[in-house]
Amino acid sequence: MKRICLVFFICLVQLSFAQQPPKPSAVEIFETIKKLNFFGNVMYVAAHPDDENTRLIAYFSKHYHAHTTYISLTRGDGGQNLLGADLNEKLGIIRTQELLAARKIDGGHQLFTRAIDFGYSKNPDEALSTWNKNEVLADLVFAIRKNKPDIIVNRFDHRTPGTTHGHHTASAILAMQAFDLSANKNAFPEQLKLVEPWQPQAIYFNDSWFFYINREAFQNANHEQHLAINMGEFYPDIGLHNNEIAALSRSMHKSQGFGNTGTRGDQIEYLELLKGELPSAENLFENIETSWKRLQDKQYKKIQQHLLQVEANFDYQNPHQSIPALVEAYTLLQQAKNSFWKDRKIKELKELIVACSGLFLEARTTETYTNPGKKVQVFVEVTNQSNTEIKLKSVRVLGSKSNEINNINLLPNQKNEWETQIEIPLNQVSSNPFWLNQQPGKALYKVDEIWKRNLPEISNTLPIAFQLEINGQSFNITRNLVYKYNDPVDGEVYENFLILPPVSLSFQKNIMVFSGEEAKEVQLNLTNYGSTEALQINFNPTSAWKVEPEQLKVKFNNLNETQKVKLKVTPPKDASELNLMPKATNLNGIVYNSKVEVLDYTHIPKQSFIQPSQLQLIKLDVQTKGEKVAYIQGAGDDVAEAILELGYQVEVFSVEDISSEKLQSFDAVVVGIRAFNIYDAFAFKKQTLFNYVKNGGNLIVQYNTSRGLKTEISPLPLQLSRNRVTDEYAEVQFLAPNHPILNFPNKITPTDFENWVQERGLYFSDQWSDKFIAILGMQDPNEPILKGSLLTTTYGDGHFTYTGLSFFRQLPAGVKGAYRLLANLLSLGNEK
Ligand SMILES: [Zn+2]
Numbered sequence: 001m002k003r004i005c006l007v008f009f010i011c012l013v014q015l016s017f018a019q020q021p022p023k024p025s026a027v028e029i030f031e032t033i034k035k036l037n038f039f040g041n042v043m044y045v046a047a048h049p050d051d052e053n054t055r056l057i058a059y060f061s062k063h064y065h066a067h068t069t070y071i072s073l074t075r076g077d078g079g080q081n082l083l084g085a086d087l088n089e090k091l092g093i094i095r096t097q098e099l100l101a102a103r104k105i106d107g108g109h110q111l112f113t114r115a116i117d118f119g120y121s122k123n124p125d126e127a128l129s130t131w132n133k134n135e136v137l138a139d140l141v142f143a144i145r146k147n148k149p150d151i152i153v154n155r156f157d158h159r160t161p162g163t164t165h166g167h168h169t170a171s172a173i174l175a176m177q178a179f180d181l182s183a184n185k186n187a188f189p190e191q192l193k194l195v196e197p198w199q200p201q202a203i204y205f206n207d208s209w210f211f212y213i214n215r216e217a218f219q220n221a222n223h224e225q226h227l228a229i230n231m232g233e234f235y236p237d238i239g240l241h242n243n244e245i246a247a248l249s250r251s252m253h254k255s256q257g258f259g260n261t262g263t264r265g266d267q268i269e270y271l272e273l274l275k276g277e278l279p280s281a282e283n284l285f286e287n288i289e290t291s292w293k294r295l296q297d298k299q300y301k302k303i304q305q306h307l308l309q310v311e312a313n314f315d316y317q318n319p320h321q322s323i324p325a326l327v328e329a330y331t332l333l334q335q336a337k338n339s340f341w342k343d344r345k346i347k348e349l350k351e352l353i354v355a356c357s358g359l360f361l362e363a364r365t366t367e368t369y370t371n372p373g374k375k376v377q378v379f380v381e382v383t384n385q386s387n388t389e390i391k392l393k394s395v396r397v398l399g400s401k402s403n404e405i406n407n408i409n410l411l412p413n414q415k416n417e418w419e420t421q422i423e424i425p426l427n428q429v430s431s432n433p434f435w436l437n438q439q440p441g442k443a444l445y446k447v448d449e450i451w452k453r454n455l456p457e458i459s460n461t462l463p464i465a466f467q468l469e470i471n472g473q474s475f476n477i478t479r480n481l482v483y484k485y486n487d488p489v490d491g492e493v494y495e496n497f498l499i500l501p502p503v504s505l506s507f508q509k510n511i512m513v514f515s516g517e518e519a520k521e522v523q524l525n526l527t528n529y530g531s532t533e534a535l536q537i538n539f540n541p542t543s544a545w546k547v548e549p550e551q552l553k554v555k556f557n558n559l560n561e562t563q564k565v566k567l568k569v570t571p572p573k574d575a576s577e578l579n580l581m582p583k584a585t586n587l588n589g590i591v592y593n594s595k596v597e598v599l600d601y602t603h604i605p606k607q608s609f610i611q612p613s614q615l616q617l618i619k620l621d622v623q624t625k626g627e628k629v630a631y632i633q634g635a636g637d638d639v640a641e642a643i644l645e646l647g648y649q650v651e652v653f654s655v656e657d658i659s660s661e662k663l664q665s666f667d668a669v670v671v672g673i674r675a676f677n678i679y680d681a682f683a684f685k686k687q688t689l690f691n692y693v694k695n696g697g698n699l700i701v702q703y704n705t706s707r708g709l710k711t712e713i714s715p716l717p718l719q720l721s722r723n724r725v726t727d728e729y730a731e732v733q734f735l736a737p738n739h740p741i742l743n744f745p746n747k748i749t750p751t752d753f754e755n756w757v758q759e760r761g762l763y764f765s766d767q768w769s770d771k772f773i774a775i776l777g778m779q780d781p782n783e784p785i786l787k788g789s790l791l792t793t794t795y796g797d798g799h800f801t802y803t804g805l806s807f808f809r810q811l812p813a814g815v816k817g818a819y820r821l822l823a824n825l826l827s828l829g830n831e832k
Contacts, residue, residue: 019482019494019605021362024355026316027237031065031107032355033311033322036348037304038065039294039341040285043149043200044108045140045175047167048117049076049095050253051155053206054106054246056269059231061107062242064285067344071111071143071454072099073136073171075435078117082257083601089440090599090609091255092117093433096456097604098252106249111147111454113139114435114445119758121166122726122780128170130443137181138191140174143454144182145195148340150288152179152203153271157211172205179203179275194451196340201288202276206269225273227281232267243267254603295345297336303329319356320386326353327471350475354468358385359410361477363397363464364484369498369608371530372428378481380418382466384410391469397422397481398462424499430594431498432610434458462497495606502530503556504596505537505582505613511814513645514571514619515823519546522615524565524582528556529596535584537565544572545617547580554584575621575816581614618814622646623745624823625830626667626698632658634672639702642811643670646823655681658688668698668826673808676704676713683711690715694796698828703763703804715795718802721766723786725778728756733777733785741775741792741801741824744831748824752817761805764788771795776805792828799828 024032042060046052052070060068077092086094096112103110115136121127128136144152156164158172181187183199207226209218233242240248244262251259271284279286292304306329310322330349336342354361360383370376378397384390390410395402395418402420410416429437434457438446447453462481467474483497508523526537534555541547548568556563569580584592595613600606629648631640632655644650653662655675663669669692676682693699693715701713706720713720732753734742742748753760760778765788768774774787792801803825810818 019480019496020484020492021360021479022351022355023360026319029319029352029355030237030311030314030316031062032348032352033307033314035065035067036345036352037292037307037311038290039292040064040066040151040288040290041147041149042066042068042151042153043144043147044068044070044153044155044206045073045171046070046155047073047165047171048079049074049099050250050256050258051168051171052102053155053269054102054249055231055243055267056153056206057103057108058106058242058245058249059229059233059269062235062238062245063231063233066285067109067147068107069109069111069143069147069149070099070103071113071140073113073115073140073167073174074117075112076117076256078119079256081255083255086599089436090597093436093599093607093609094255094601094604095253096433097607098255100456101604102249102252105252106245110456111143112456113143114447114453115139115167116440116443116445117167118443120724120726122724122783123161123166124170124173125161125166126727126781127166128173131170132444133174135444136170137174137177138188139453140178141182141188142191142195142450144178144200145191145198146451146454148198148200150201151284152200154203154205154274157205157207158274160211163211175203176274191450200276202279203274204271205274207272208270223270223272225278227271227273227278227284228268229271229281229284230266231269232265234264241265252603254601295333295336295341296339297342299332299336303332303336306332320358320388322356323353323386323388324471326356327473331473350477353470353475354477356386357388357390357470359383359390359468360385361464361466361479362482362484363395363479364482365497366483366485367497368483368485368495369431369500369529370424371500371502372424372430373426374530375421375423378420378422378464380405380420380464382408382410382416383414385413387412389471392416393467393469393474395467396463396465398425398428398464428499429461430500430610431461431496431608433607436609436611462499496608498598498606498608500529500596500608501592501594501610502532503527503535503584503592504529504594505584505592506595506597507613507615509615511616511618511812512569513642513814513819514569514617515622515624515645515647515819517571517573519568519570521566521568524567525562526554526556526565526584527562527596528559530559531556531584531586531592533587535586535592537582537584539567539580539582541580542578544574544576545578545580546570569617571617571619574619576617576619578617579614580617581612616814618816620646620816620819621746622820622823623827624648625745625827628666629826630663630666630669632669632671632675634675634702635678637673637702637808638812639670639672639808642807642819642822643826646819646826648826655679655685658685660688660691663688663692663697664695666697667830668700668828670826671699671701673702674704676701676710677708678710680710686711686713690795690800693798693800696797696829698799698801698826700801700803700825702807703761705763714802715800716769716771716793717767718765718769718772718791719767720763721788723764723766723788724762724804725760725764725780725786725789726758727780728759730760730778730780732760734775735777735787736773736775739773739775739792740828740831741790741821744824745827746820746824748817748821752820754817756810756815756818757813758809759806761789761803764804765791765802769793801825801828 075092076095154172156168212218247260247262435445504527
């Protein structure tokens with residue numbers, strides 16, 4: 001038994017590297033048989049990757065053998081990435097794969113909606129209006145109708161807005177509404193061409209003490225509708241405790257650094273019934289039919305009889321002995337009337353029969369990628385690793401039948417291999433996450449087909465269909481074409497086989513901002529993914545903007561070669577914007593205009609992200625005073641670069657480098673975000689900074705979090721708070737309309753607060769010395785006005801300013817008003 005446990009564990013780990021043909025152990029096969037004989041569905045609802053309670057998912061999946069789904073409203077695109085620089089859409093791609101890897105471990109399934117993780121929101125109203133509530137609700141209703149959960153579990157409480165991230169509460173509010181609407185034919189009727197109405201039986205809130213002030217407050221709360229369930233179960237067949245499986249699963253959230261160590265012993269989880277009937281804690285499915293009776297077909301008893309026998313008589317040493325009964329059940333099931341359960345159980349049975357026969361099915365390439373229209377060699381291996389009678393009738397690679405493979409008897413333990421050449425169709429879509437195929441909306445991905453909207457990814461985009469005959473019954477099994485190679489260190493490595501455009505045009509930056517009329521250089525990286533002929537690159541600038549050279553020719557010598565081209569961009573005299581979209585044209589007139597990025601992390605399958613190549617050019621209407629700016633590094637931001645774009649000379653310092661001699665030559669000193677939270681050295685360097693101000697300098701401190709400050713951030717009393725304005729459209733009042741910050745050298749108007757992204761700012765001050773002048777007032781909906789976002793004072797002969805305005809977000813996004821306001825801050829003291 002021990003040996004089996006070990007094998008299972010290794011499988012768990014390997015599965016997370018994905019793409020290889022499934023090789024289930026006898027224990028895993030037996031687990032699948034138990035799932036086959038259980039008809040119960042659970043759906044867990046929350047907002048982000050990492051919100052899910054993996055203990056609960058593992059428990060429903062391993063204890064009940066229920067079909068357990070986690071639906072995360074978003075793909076977590078708005079978070080931080082501990083593993084690299086990939087953010088936003090790319091982080092959403094990574095986290096999607098991390099969730100899939102987590103589900104492989106805890107036995108769950110993964111779904112999403114089209115909602116984008118657009119950043120922090122204080123309350124559910126903001127989240128729902130930003131997303132367009134009806135669209136996200138529709139996606140959730142569709143997921144429920146399609147997957148028919150009996151039980152829905154909310155991670156968050158729908159009754160406590162404002163106590164957690166607005167996305168969280170919104171997920172619970174939407175689940176409560178979807179619970180009622182899914183059975184209503186008049187709700188989202190366009191879905192009913194694809195799915196039927198469905199009424200779940202019960203909806204719960206997965207309550208926990210951490211939603212309360214402390215454990216005591218939780219114990220004292222009203223628990224009449226609560227079920228306390230001990231999920232601390234040890235599964236001897238796999239040698240793991242439920243909490244250990246949950247920890248392994250949680251540890252797949254690697255981009256968030258959520259490595260987790262498993263525990264053992266009792267683990268009480270609380271479910272508060274919100275709607276439906278309260279069952280006993282011992283059997284959450286007690287009011288739900290979970291046997292084969294649910295098939296609602298007169299044949300169900302016979303099928304059930306076969307499959308319960310398979311479960312009772314399963315032989316760990318000889319799983320193939322289950323095949324005759326499984327095939328018998330499969331044949332009967334095929335004759336049953338069409339239904340949701342028939343479809344699902346047919347799929348499960350098919351894979352189970354293949355697993356019991358130890359059938360190895362693989363189609364691989366020896367190239368990591370190719371282009372539409374190209375030929376590739378495909379190596380097919382089919383090996384029957386049991387005594388079962390199996391015939392391979394045919395193999396279809398991307399829809400075309402291979403001539404060499406025709407009615408072959410697969411003798412026990414004999415490797416069958418074929419090599420065949422296929423042509424990738426010219427219209428084959430490139431390997432791109434489906435939700436990124438269209439330019440996303442502001443907070444919602446655009447996916448036209450309703451059936452795709454919940455999916456984590458589209459599987460089998462390069463299908464290899466094996467037509468088999470097992471024990472006289474026909475089966476079609478589909479696998480995806482994969483790339484496999486041998487690595488001298490890692491051994492056998494499977495990867496996604498990618499379809500890429502033959503050339504990638506990638507600018508080194510996304511946005512270029514100009515304040516003056518001088519030309520600037522930008523690098524364009526041209527990477528060869530299969531182009532064999534000369535390409536002509538055109539930029540098509542407008543008459544106002546000049547790009548040199550206007551066009552160029554490129555011919556690659558090798559695959560994966562990158563040619564770096566420097567372009568000179570000259571802005572027009574007046575404020576202007578241009579989205580520069582280069583095009584590469586080959587000799588046949590075919591045009592390529594994509595930027596290809598390959599996300600290669602060791603913990604998830606290799607992913608490619610393909611989007612239109614573009615460079616946003618912005619000529620600002622901005623004046624600046626002063627010449628030299630010192631930037632003191634904080635937690636990391638791109639503000640120094642933006643100051644450079646404004647035309648200043650910028651020198652970047654670490655806090656240790658600060659000295660009076662160094663600072664005195666600068667017109668302004670700017671402190672990077674959260675610097676006072678991170679660097680202890682400010683405790684003895686702050687006085688140098690404050691003296692610089694006293695002697696006529698201009699110091700600007702960007703946001704720091706209110707907790708964990710190493711020392712005072714200001715020469716005069718100023719207290720930070722958690723106050724923030726998350727509504728990036730919030731109206732901005734000019735509290736000191738005549739102050740130079742709003743007038744010199746740039747006249748600031750409400751237009752300058754248009755097109756801000758994600759938020760206005762964070763960690764505003766809530767208390768300050770009366771020597772400070774509050775420049776701006778702003779507020780989130782239904783909240784009091786905040787005046788601590790931008791505070792300035794004179795100190796000695798100089799100026800000190802604290803600002804929680806999120807310049808670090810606005811400047812890299814090319815928000816023009818943020819540049820103009822920053823220019824004024826940097827120009828303080830130069831009015832005369
Ligand atoms: Zn969350």
